[in-house]
Amino acid sequence: MYVRSGRAPDAKCPDCQAELSGVTGASPNPARNQPYTGAPTVCAYCGALLVFDSHLIPRKPTPEMEARLREQYPLIARLSADVRSSLFYRRAGLKNPAKENV
Numbered sequence: 001m002y003v004r005s006g007r008a009p010d011a012k013c014p015d016c017q018a019e020l021s022g023v024t025g026a027s028p029n030p031a032r033n034q035p036y037t038g039a040p041t042v043c044a045y046c047g048a049l050l051v052f053d054s055h056l057i058p059r060k061p062t063p064e065m066e067a068r069l070r071e072q073y074p075l076i077a078r079l080s081a082d083v084r085s086s087l088f089y090r091r092a093g094l095k096n097p098a099k100e101n102v
């Protein structure tokens with residue numbers, strides 16, 4: 001696994017409006033370990049599954065496209081679900097049972 005962090009064009013998450021300027025990629029293929037048009041990504045603040053457009057700005061996919069991406073990229077789908085789960089428990093002031101043994 002090859003992990004790389006860097007900057008992406010400044011943008012806001014279309015779901016939660018958080019400022020997004022950094023990016024971390026993880027892929028077995030270094031050439032695919034950076035933002036590219038059509039690449040899926042996840043907002044670190046709300047867990048929204050997004051897609052980089054041709055200007056490398058993260059956009060909200062259509063529901064059909066999101067369903068296809070979740071099937072095609074199970075790790076991205078899992079990351080999205082984990083961020084949303086963590087956010088849910090944090091907002092509710094509850095301990096996240098998925099993190100009790102970590």
Ligand SMILES: [Zn+2]
Nearest residue numbers: 013016043046
């Ligand atoms: Zn967001």
